[in-house]
Amino acid sequence: MAVPKKRTSISKKRVRKNIWKKKGYWAALKAFSLAKSLSTGNSKSFFVRKKNNTTLG
Template structure:
């Protein structure tokens, strides 16, 4: 017979939500840092063409 699960506490819910947001924050920070290094020409991992002609 099906039994309803216990309710998750609000504090656990907030902790999980913050963990999820923090992961997105670090991904965005890394992407922004990479974009900045490509834009300034200091990137070691990407080869860019500087000529626009």
């Protein structure tokens, strides 16, 4: 049965955890930025159909 020989140091564990957290942070930041650009209409990567508010009659 495969068993790790030595225990991972606390500092190495902390570094890996911070890298994992930072990936989530950047993904959330990117998603928020995209949502903001879509809501303001400044998006260059998405084409959003504008609704016409003209009433007939």
